[in-house]
Amino acid sequence: MSDAPQMSRGQKLALGVAVYMCVKPVFNCLVLGGSLAPLALGFAALICFWFGVKWSNTVIAILLMLVACINLPTNIKGLFTQVSPYLFYTLEGVADMLCACLLAFHPEIRKHCGRP
Numbered sequence: 001m002s003d004a005p006q007m008s009r010g011q012k013l014a015l016g017v018a019v020y021m022c023v024k025p026v027f028n029c030l031v032l033g034g035s036l037a038p039l040a041l042g043f044a045a046l047i048c049f050w051f052g053v054k055w056s057n058t059v060i061a062i063l064l065m066l067v068a069c070i071n072l073p074t075n076i077k078g079l080f081t082q083v084s085p086y087l088f089y090t091l092e093g094v095a096d097m098l099c100a101c102l103l104a105f106h107p108e109i110r111k112h113c114g115r116p
Helices: 009-032 038-051 056-078 083-105 107-112
Strands: none
Touching: 009 038, 009 056, 009 083, 009 107, 038 056, 056 083, 056 107, 083 107
C-alpha cells in the first residue's frame, strides 16, 4: 500500500478546472489561431489548486468570470455575422462561467482552498 496522501474531492474538482484552463488556450491556438498567453493563468491555477493556496479559488473564479463577461457581448454579436468561431467562443465563455461558479461556490473546493 502507498503512504501517499489521497487527494480530496475538492482538490480533484479544482485541478479539473485548472486542466481545462490549460487545455483551452492550446486548443484555441491550434484550431482558431488564438494566443497562448492564457496558458500562464492555467498553470498558475494548477499550482495553486495542487497546494490549496488560500483564496486561490476565489481569485481564479473572479478572473475567469471577468474575462468571460468582457468577451461575451462581442461573441454573441459575432454569432449573427460569422457563426463558426463565435459559436465556439460563446460556448467557451459559458463553460468559463460555469467553472467560475464551481470554483467560487462548491463547498469542497472552498474547504480545500482554505475557506469555510
